Amino acid sequence: MDNEKKNQFNEIINDINATDLNKLEQHQQTLIDLLAKTKQAIELVKDISPNQLVAAHMKSGNIKSAEWFELDRKQKPKPIVPDQLLKELESICQNEKTNMLSCILLGLGSGYWVEHLNAFEQIHTVDMFPHWPELLEKRFQPSFLTHLKHTTLDPNFEYTNLDGIPNTEVGFVFSWDFLPYFTIPQIEKFFQQINNKLIKGGRGCIHFSNADNKGDLELIKQGYYQYCDQKTITELLFDCTNFDIEQINTEVDQCSYLRFKKPGEVDWKRQAWWRYHLIRERDPHVNIDPPEEDENN
DSSP states (O other): OOHHHHHHHHHHHHHHHHSOHHHHHHHHHHHHHHHHHHHHHHHHHHHHOGGGGTTTHHHHOOOOOHHHHHHHHHTOSSOOOOHHHHHHHHHHHHHHOOTTOEEEEEOOTTSGGGGGSTTSSEEEEEESSSSOOHHHHHHSOHHHHTTEEEEEOOGGGTTOOOTTSOTTOEEEEEEOSSGGGSOHHHHHHHHHHHHHHEEEEEEEEEEOOOTTSHHHHHHHHTTSSOOOOHHHHHHHHHHHOOOEEEEEEOOSTTOOEEEEEOSSOOOHHHHHHHHHHHHHHHOTTSOOOOOOOOTTO
8 A cells, every 4th residue: 555545544544533423323313314204294295185296386376467467368369168168158157147237257358258248237347457358349339338347456456456346236257267377365365355246146157277187287387377276266265255156167177167156045126226226327318217116115
């Protein structure tokens, strides 16, 4: 062994002899404990759900901007929905509409759904942008557009402000291709307000992001959709409202929706007076008779 290698060997031996074996044993035990806890955490994630790997989006997802919604809307003049499901959704809107009620269109988008809600006496459109899409102005006469009242969502309220829509006045809520882009805290705020907007007997149909479906989960991982799933959306609805769920449909990827109803029955006499006063204020040139009083009154 030459002198250089001999000196290196002696240095290593001296370092080993100088090592505190008690501390070495403590470090070894720490590493063993960390490895055991890591294995335990992995097993817990497997037992709960693989979706937990992306569930951080539930609380920390980035809020999308109005500019993002505007660009996305321009790519979708018509809902991206299979033809059969589109017909079913259109039928839902057709069956609910009546000139004795108002409705909320949560997510105006290109304006496609307005045509299927046009019998409502008033439509509260809600979206990020302050203007109507050009397609809407081309499709409808100015006289019909007076039936629409638009609410622009405000970034100062995390795009969740619905205070411009009167409470206990809305008979139907419809939302498609809108809530999947909102975080759980944002959806929670929407539900709390919708609970106050709906009249007794009022109904709703909303589209939601569903991580239980493969197609939705891929969009969540890409950051296009925000995280949500069937369990979360139903818990939110029950926690934030007193609504009853009438239907949950999760059969089609990226097209999960639920339908709900507020307990009670619509007071049609009250609605007749609501419509009378609305028309008197909105269309003063229109002659309209007040509702007939009940003989018992």
